[in-house]
Amino acid sequence: METKVIYNADLHFEHNLWRSELSFWEDELKSFDNRLNELVIRWTDKSVLAQLEHYQNAFIRHREVIDTLQHDINVHETDMSAHNKKSEDVLTTALVKNHIEFRNRIETQRHIYADLKKEFFRFLSQYM
Template sequence: MKQLSIKHITNLHSDSLRGLDFYAQELGILQERLEEILADNTNKEVAVQVEHFQNEFIIHNNAIDELKSSIHENNNNIKDQISEFDGSVEKITISDNHNLHEDYLTEERLFNELRHEFYRFASKWM
């Protein structure tokens, strides 16, 4: 049977949570830039793009919050199971951990794509 170190899982959780905190802060910065662009440009094309990015920022902010909550829940489940099952963790919990890490990597990729798209937009209108 393949064993997975709890320390490895804890490190993945910590790394993911730090990354999500960074992306949440980055969303705040991007929102400020978006507001600057809107204040400087009354063009209808700009307004449409601003609305697009505001919607994307809301979606990513919600995804970040949900992922952080799921990671904390998974971490608590692992801690509870270690105490309850004498150091063992159910396979489903490990599977959930793997899925959460994949979700984090997906969010990271999607966020970076959005950030690059926003920078292209911002360079045109700032």
């Protein structure tokens, strides 16, 4: 079995990509909130308002997930930094395993967020 060396810089690069993606989602959610505010003014129908509340709650929940992911990236970066200070550029198996699990979490969240956006855009096309 071949052993592959994984360096801090490789994981740091991926962390930076994830941070950018999470920041983009935060900006998108702000614009989605603006759309919700426009619709709240336009509609008085209780079923539409209930759907607006559903999306508002979904956006709040997604922001919480973004905050958690950002925190977890920072924790991993701190751990990697500690290795770097000791001049250990190669990571332990446990750190790499955690990184792979985190990558799976990000991928899952991408799918959840994409589905939420599709659903919200269908809703907007119906009520805007």
